[in-house]
Amino acid sequence: MRCFLIPEMERVYTSTDEESSCVDEQASESVTDIHKRASKDFHGTSSKRSRSPGSDTPSVSGHSKKKRNDPRCLPPSVSSWTRHCAERLGIFFNEKASEITDFFALSEKSYAFEYPLKGGNKTLLDTLVNVTKEKMCKARKLSWSITEGATQGFPFLEESARCQEILADLHDIAEKDEDSDIHIVQYLRRSHYKVEEFFMQLQKLYLKRKDGKKLAESDFTELLAGFTRIFLLNVEEVISKRTLKIGNSTVSSVPDLCFWAQFPFPLYSVAVVAVAEAVIPDTVKLDEMKQADEHDIFEISMAVGNKVLGQHAGELLLEVGNSAFRNVALGIICMRTMIIFTYLEISPKHLALIEEKGDVDCRLQINGKRSGTIYYTRPYDYMVEKDRCEILEFLFWLGLHSLPLDYRPKPVKE
Structure with missing residues (x-):
């Protein structure tokens, strides 16, 4: 009961x-x-936690x-x-x-954990944030929300083509990153690979949408996992x-x-x-x-x-x-x-x-x-x-x- x-x-x-x-x-x-x-x-x-027999604990009435x-x-x-x-x-x-x-x-x-970061650490954090803003802003090219209801009419070819365009743009941005400090480039590369994987994950969800399948809780769990890996987590x-x-x-x-x-x-x-x-x-x-x-x-x-x-x-x-x-x-x-x-x-x-x-x-x-x-x-x-x-x-x-x-x-x- x-x-x-x-x-x-x-x-x-x-x-x-x-x-x-x-x-x-x-x-x-x-x-x-x-x-x-x-x-x-x-x-x-x-x-x-061990407690002595005589230790006081708060009493709660009722x-x-x-x-x-x-x-x-x-x-x-x-x-x-x-x-x-x-x-x-x-x-x-x-x-x-x-x-x-x-x-x-x-x-x-x-x-x-340290905050605020100072010196080279602050430069590293700011660079990662600014470069990722530029890379991820390409996502606004994707006009269909992945949270829309499943439909056979989903324009998979158009959205897939946009994902390919974004991946090509990411390559151009990554080449510009090579001009940065070599120490910072190591971190940018780590993150960059995960940005690419995230957009490839989106393509998989678009394919599922095209087939008229409803996105499940596990799909959003995997997508969140892919998104957070961008941040070196x-x-x-x-x-x-x-x-x-x-x-x-x-x-x-x-x-x-x-x-x-x-x-x-x-x-x-x-x-x-x-x-x-x-x-x-x-x-x-x-x-x-x-x-x-x-x-x-x-x-x-x-x-x-x-x-x-x-x-x-x-x-x-x-x-x-x-x-x-x-x-x-x-x-x-x-x-x-x-x-x-x-x-x-x-x-x-x-x-x-x-x-x-x-x-x-x-x-x-x-x-x-x-x-x-x-x-x-x-x-x-x-x-x-x-x-x-x-x-x-x-x-x-x-x-x-x-x-x-x-x-x-x-x-x-x-």
Whole structure:
């Protein structure tokens, strides 16, 4: 029997000095210890934090021990979670969208990410962004949206010819790249091959459209994987199961995609991706979202249903122990060719409470800062030039820091 919960009025919990010191103590954990714990977590088991018998934990009224530890109330697979499941654990989506530029602040919580880049690193980033803008702007020659309904009348020959023109143009742009600094050319070549592969992927989708076949969720997953490889990201498509002990039950997740890096050992996840097939069934609503340029009016429930929000919140929670960002997991929600960047920020104290109690159901404040918040951007359609140009720098910033150690930007001494 499934247990349905009636959400209570929002409560805010403020930690005591003793609890705050617990957070500070965990935050001062050595990098070596963090690496050991993350190595264990990455292979499918989340560490169980030890607690002394007399340690204080926040009490939450209105919930019995039986209810907190009842596994029927929290599905064992996050693919079955709803938004209410996440809120039971004190995880809430922010009230409104953030700017993509706000996400660069993740560098402050990372093991190896630097922002802003300086000197030659900044020149490298700017060059990659500007050259890719020029290469990818050719996509506007493709007049038919790949998200249109399947039809036998799709002008495959015309669109295929345009793809061939774009590939020829890319060759001319690549030749101009050879005039750049030899160090930068290495990175441009890496990216250039992936740009070519992306346009070849589009041709495959056009061929499928020509045959009257409907594009499936897997098609958009593969297309997003191809798009993100342009930015030097390492894409993991065969994902291992993530697990976390929550109360008396164990929950698991398998994201659709994962981006990863090595810092230098072990492997860390840079971002997890959830691909939603039909979260926007209304074409008019989709068009309205594309035209919404004022970021502060976008609220994520306008675009994404509670089931997808709950699933993604669970995936972010289970990824925190593997993440390249301390106490933060970065993610992406993909809807066809539209992507929303997200990240969950959760304190060690909050995470320990989830693992021990299996139920929080309130908003926690640790050291005066709200814990368990998922921040997000507005949707960006990477097939639309204006949207794509806004996210190029962030994606290349992630990609450059995900490269093998010898190719990663080195900190510039002042």
